[in-house]
Amino acid sequence: MLDIHFIRENADLVKAGAEKKRIPVDIDRLLSLDDSRKTLRGELDDRRAEQNRASGNIANAHGEEKEKLLEAMRHVKQGMADTEEKYKEVMKEWQELMLTVPNIPDMSVPEGESDADNTEVKVWGEKPTFDFTPMNHVDLMTKLGMADFERGAKVAGFRGYFLKGDGVLLTNAVWQLALKHWTNKGMVPLMAPSLVRRETFMGTGYLPQGEEDLYKTQDGEYLAGTAEVAAMGYHMDETLEMGDLPVKFLAFSPCFRREAGAHGKDVRGLIRVHEFFKWEQVVLCEASHTTSVALHEELNRNTEEFIELLNIPYHTVVNCGGDLGLGQVKKYDIELWVPGENTYREISSASYFHDFQTRRLNIRYRDAEGKMQFAHSLNSTAIPTPRILVSIIENYQQQDGTIRVPAALVPYVGKEILGHSV
RNA sequence: GGAGGAGUGGCCGAGUGGUCUAUGGCACUUGUCUUGAAAACAAGCGUGGGGCAACCUACCGUGAGUUCGAAUCUCACCUCCUCCGCCA
Numbered sequence: 239m240l241d242i243h244f245i246r247e248n249a250d251l252v253k254a255g256a257e258k259k260r261i262p263v264d265i266d267r268l269l270s271l272d273d274s275r276k277t278l279r280g281e282l283d284d285r286r287a288e289q290n291r292a293s294g295n296i297a298n299a300h301g302e303e304k305e306k307l308l309e310a311m312r313h314v315k316q317g318m319a320d321t322e323e324k325y326k327e328v329m330k331e332w333q334e335l336m337l338t339v340p341n342i343p344d345m346s347v348p349e350g351e352s353d354a355d356n357t358e359v360k361v362w363g364e365k366p367t368f369d370f371t372p373m374n375h376v377d378l379m380t381k382l383g384m385a386d387f388e389r390g391a392k393v394a395g396f397r398g399y400f401l402k403g404d405g406v407l408l409t410n411a412v413w414q415l416a417l418k419h420w421t422n423k424g425m426v427p428l429m430a431p432s433l434v435r436r437e438t439f440m441g442t443g444y445l446p447q448g449e450e451d452l453y454k455t456q457d458g459e460y461l462a463g464t465a466e467v468a469a470m471g472y473h474m475d476e477t478l479e480m481g482d483l484p485v486k487f488l489a490f491s492p493c494f495r496r497e498a499g500a501h502g503k504d505v506r507g508l509i510r511v512h513e514f515f516k517w518e519q520v521v522l523c524e525a526s527h528t529t530s531v532a533l534h535e536e537l538n539r540n541t542e543e544f545i546e547l548l549n550i551p552y553h554t555v556v557n558c559g560g561d562l563g564l565g566q567v568k569k570y571d572i573e574l575w576v577p578g579e580n581t582y583r584e585i586s587s588a589s590y591f592h593d594f595q596t597r598r599l600n601i602r603y604r605d606a607e608g609k610m611q612f613a614h615s616l617n618s619t620a621i622p623t624p625r626i627l628v629s630i631i632e633n634y635q636q637q638d639g640t641i642r643v644p645a646a647l648v649p650y651v652g653k654e655i656l657g658h659s660v
Numbered sequence: 661g662g663a664g665g666a667g668u669g670g671c672c673g674a675g676u677g678g679u680c681u682a683u684g685g686c687a688c689u690u691g692u693c694u695u696g697a698a699a700a701c702a703a704g705c706g707u708g709g710g711g712c713a714a715c716c717u718a719c720c721g722u723g724a725g726u727u728c729g730a731a732u733c734u735c736a737c738c739u740c741c742u743c744c745g746c747c748a
Contacts, residue, residue, distance in 0.1 A: 276709090276710075279709065279710070279717085279718095280709095280710065280717095282717085282718095283709085283710070283716065283717045283718080284716080284717090286716085286717060286718085287716055287717070289728075289729075290681085290716095290717085290729085292728070292729090293678065293679090293728070293729050294678075294679060296678075296728060296729070297678040297679080297729085298678090298679095304728095307728075308728050309728090310728085311728035311729080312728060314728080315727090315728065315729095435738095476670095477670060477707095479670085602707095604670085608688090608689080608705095610707075610708095
């Protein structure tokens, strides 16, 4: 959510930002509603003042005089009812519109319609060359007993999977290395709920727009697609002290996504599944653009470093305007090389939001002058499993169908080669 | 699932229809005193909206309602706690 004052004073900027994001929004309508809101509010306040003044007199009056005052106030009250009704109507539409106003993308965000227009900003690592035809992760993992997709579908339906044997060892090793990598940087590990109430989804900006991507329970809660939701909710409706900032969480949770708009995409394997696990970086910091930008680079770099530990070729892209979410100011995606598809696939997404989320979640802090400020928020994938296995397995495959374990993971897996028995 | 209790400003907590635009305490800020600090004393100190300002107004879990007037009464919902039952 943006500040209505800011929208009033920077209407053109807000409109241009929405256009860059390809998100339709009627700012002129919002501004005219806001005029009505202010006028009606003023009228109501004046009436209220009158009522409050009279109230004191009524309390002290007696008999006939009191009856006269009461009669007069009944008239005032009738006049207010109408204005109140109008005010409620205006506020309802005002609030709905406010939720549709996107945050303004940064100057450095490139123009573009979709992920096809994202700009590469970094390339790292050497793509492996194979003197045999490399297999994809589905075939490799199935052969090595690391995953079972057929039975996954039998039990869990479309996009279902089991991880098994070395697949579990490898997953667990990634988690442990991640925990070590990020806690060494001073981030606080957090295991967050996936079953989350509607409020927090509104606050993080996933609702009301993203309803169809979420699973919902019969009790009205939603299953989160990322630990960001619960981790951001952690400080909801709280006032933090300057000294508490920055808050840096490394949050773990199961993640659930309906993938409603992606029915034909990535139907095989571990790239796009309904149910997975993710370590997520979630940060609250002081309300400073400079700090947000620095932390954004830092969070993204943390994940790049982790990928470098695994020694997997990747590139980093800056997402174009059309590929940004409602609240995001700027976003980097890290994409890993997938030999089986001969392309890069997204593994991480790092964004900052300024105070867009914290305004909705009411997360504030007292600054050095004692003034209340909305904090800034950021989040970035640390590492998702099992998606990360795709790149590990395909890049580290050997001619005999076995898989070398990346050196950094060997201590956690407990062996150097997966699938020796084959 | 059953029964009961509770939600008040950063925290604790008083307040059951009329100067409550909320008592008091803690914390915090400033000042006096002190070599310095602590203590003591004094003053200030909630968050929004409108206004240049004085000031006006809203907010006591959320939403509706009753009333000239609601933190206070009624209804619904949310959250938390206690006891019983079930249970990894």
